[in-house]
Ligand SMILES: Nc1ncnc2c1ncn2[C@@H]1O[C@H](COP(=O)(O)OP(=O)(O)OP(=O)(O)O)[C@@H](O)[C@H]1O
């Protein structure tokens with residue numbers, strides 16, 4: 583349901599409404615018998631309590647009438663007996679309601695327990711501390727696949743003992759599923775790296791590994807001398823800033839969107855960051871400044887503006903490494919100029935990795951990495967590669983766009 587509601591623009595525009603409604607009806611059909619069962623159980627309970635109550639009343643009335651006839655009690659006592667029996671009705675009703683609620687609670691408890699049993703696949707990390715300031719990045723023979731089964735390093739060890747033919751088949755199968763293959767490079771602290779590659783070549787995947795959203799199956803990633811697995815996750819993610827291709831904004835003020843709801847960051851720091859990034863003019867164009875409310879799903883902001891906000895977010899974190907996954911959509915020249923300025927400012931203080939979709943963006947980096955199907959096909963100093971007429975990079979420059987890669 584959430585997916586359909588979030589994608590309603592695309593669904594309507596592409597005429598998939600009837601498909602979605604059919605899915606919805608199917609969902610309702612699955613839900614109906616369960617609902618009916620639950621209603622039936624609650625009706626049975628209700629009928630039982632009403633039956634009990636009626637029987638109680640009848641007995642009380644009969645006993646009172648009998649005793650009154652025998653002149654054992656007065657009419658007043660008979661009334662009191664009847665009244666007290668009536669008073670019992672309310673607690674019985676409450677018990678029935680509580681029983682119903684208990685059933686719901688039990689179902690919820692089972693779900694919560696199932697959720698708590700889920701274990702993160704990522705080990706929490708050791709207690710190593712990252713060096714302050716810009717971080718050097720090293721990839722050592724990193725292999726990574728999104729498919730969890732069949733590609734674990736332990737299984738790979740087993741496979742290497744298998745007989746020749748089997749192994750060759752396994753390896754060719756494996757090749758299809760690796761998102762990154764045997765990636766090794768070193769980026770010195772303070773330098774900027776530009777990553778180029780076709781769509782699906784593994785650029786964003788590389789960034790996700792640096793943030794430890796996933797762990798590589800084989801190989802090691804280091805910041806300086808410290809392996810990323812040794813660093814506590816929270817500390818690591820404070821030190822690495824990531825501007826994604828598709829920036830998520832929250833239904834909150836510009837301030838909250840920038841600080842991630844951290845009231846400890848004063849407005850002066852936010853304004854300073856925006857000024858440093860050259861965004862103060864942009865801020866003034868917002869109707870209520872930092873208090874301007876943004877909608878969910880980036881409503882009210884263009885993709886470029888959302889990226890600018892994400893820059894400021896990263897800037898407030900003061901990370902040692904900034905990864906920028908450039909938006910592949912076209913930006914208007916003003917926003918593009920603002921973004922370029924912001925990138926320059928960000929890269930002044932830390933190591934940078936820019937996943938570039940436009941050649942103009944990589945003109946500011948020190949090194950270039952070109953990926954193809956998860957493999958590194960070129961890595962080196964930008965100026966050296968630029969001057970080498972046989973390098974992929976200089977061919978791209980001659981062609982004048984990254985479209986050759988696509
Ligand atoms: N969450 C995921 N689960 C499974 N496979 C994935 C996932 N994300 C990406 N992939 C696969 O991994 C490969 C690399 O994807 P990645 O997102 O890194 O490409 P990219 O180079 O960033 O492409 P683009 O330029 O379009 O952003 C692709 O084959 C893709 O299908």
Ligand SMILES: [Mg+2]
Pocket residue numbers: 785786787827907
């Ligand atoms: Mg990507």
